[in-house]
Amino acid sequence: MSRSSHIGFGLAALTLLVGFHSISQAQGYPAILTGADLQRVVPSSFYFEGQAGPTQMRNSAAARLAVKSFVIAALVDTSGYSSDVRGRYEGFLITDTPIKLGSTDLGTGAYGFGFSSDGKVNIYDVGGKQILSTESTKDEGLKGARPLMMTKAADGVRLYRGKSYVSVALK
Numbered sequence: 750m751s752r753s754s755h756i757g758f759g760l761a762a763l764t765l766l767v768g769f770h771s772i773s774q775a776q777g778y779p780a781i782l783t784g785a786d787l788q789r790v791v792p793s794s795f796y797f798e799g800q801a802g803p804t805q806m807r808n809s810a811a812a813r814l815a816v817k818s819f820v821i822a823a824l825v826d827t828s829g830y831s832s833d834v835r836g837r838y839e840g841f842l843i844t845d846t847p848i849k850l851g852s853t854d855l856g857t858g859a860y861g862f863g864f865s866s867d868g869k870v871n872i873y874d875v876g877g878k879q880i881l882s883t884e885s886t887k888d889e890g891l892k893g894a895r896p897l898m899m900t901k902a903a904d905g906v907r908l909y910r911g912k913s914y915v916s917v918a919l920k
Contacts, residue, residue, distance in 0.1 A: 751816040756772040758767070759830050764778070767805070772856050777816060777902055778813060778815050778892070779812045779813060779814045779905055779906050780812065780813045781811075781812050781900065781901060781906065782802070782810075782811040782812065782813060785808060785903075786811075787809065787810070787811055788806070788809075789815055790811050790819060790821055790873045791804060791809045791821055791823055792804060792843075793806075794822075794825075794889070795823070795825050795840075795841040795859075795861075796875055797825075797830075797834070797861045797875055797877065798830075798834055798861075798875070798876065798877040800830060800834075800839075801899065802825040802826050802827055802829065802830065803825065803826045804823045804824075804825055804826075804841075805823060805824040805825065805826060805896075806823070807840050808822035808823060808840075808895070808896045809821070809824070809890060809897065810822050810823070810897055810898050810899035810908070811849040811885060811899070812899050812906045812917070814846070814848070814905065814906070814918070814919050815846075815919060817845070817846075817848075817885035817895065818845060818846040818919060819842075819843075819844070819845050820825065820842070820843070820844045820848060820864070820898060820899075820906070820908075820917050821841075821843040822841065822908055823840050823841060823842060823897065824839055824840040824896060824897050825838075825839070825840050825841060827839070829884075834877070837863045837865075837871060837873070838861045838862070838863050838873060838877075839862060839863045839864065840861070840862055840863075840897065840909070841842070841859060841860065841861055841862065842859075842860045842861075842872065842880075842908075843858075843859045844856075844857055844858065844863045844878075845857055846920075847919075847920040848917055848918060848919060848920055849851075849905075849916070849917070849918045849919070849920050850870070850872065850881070850883055850916075850917055851859070851870065851884055851915045851916055852883060852884075852917055853883045854920055855872065855881065858874075859875060860872045860873060860874060860880070861874075861875065862875040862877070862894060864885055864911075864913050868884060868887070868913070869882045869883065869884060870882070870883050870884075870885045870913075870915045871911075872918075880914075884915075885910075885913040885914060885917060886913065886914055886915070887912055887913055888907075888909070888912050888913070888914055889912065891912050891914070892909050894909065894912045895911075896908070896910070896911065897909065897910055899917075902916060904916055904918050905917050905918030906918075
């Protein structure tokens with residue numbers, strides 16, 4: 750193969766990569782799920798530290814980050830949990846692909862989470878062991894804050910707990 754053929758092949762490959770990126774952007778990712786799409790992906794309960802708590806469906810959210818990449822979060826009724834567990838665990842986060850949660854990498858899995866009063870989002874494995882903590886941001890300009898929601902953002906999506914949020918993006 751000649752040098753000009755190699756350059757031509759490289760340009761063709763680059764054009765395809767740019768085209769695929771444009772297609773994924775044109776398909777509208779990330780997309781916040783609503784209605785029947787949301788109910789289809791959110792589990793009705795979540796296991797954490799030896800107990801299963803029912804999902805608060807009114808306080809659930811999910812986003813499709815790419816064709817087969819979802820992030821699902823919901824608050825859980827923790828009234829049956831001990832006060833120690835209720836004090837740090839509010840809900841669950843499920844991701845079927847590695848993500849960045851704030852500035853921290855989080856692998857595929859199902860996790861418990863809690864937004865703390867000191868401006869952190871704490872992530873726990875289902876056994877209750879804390880596996881990461883990352884900074885949350887307060888959005889004082891947010892109108893109509895709900896207990897839990899997701900919105901689109903320039904860098905992916907934002908997972909809100911009230912007016913505090915953490916960014917979620919594909920890794």
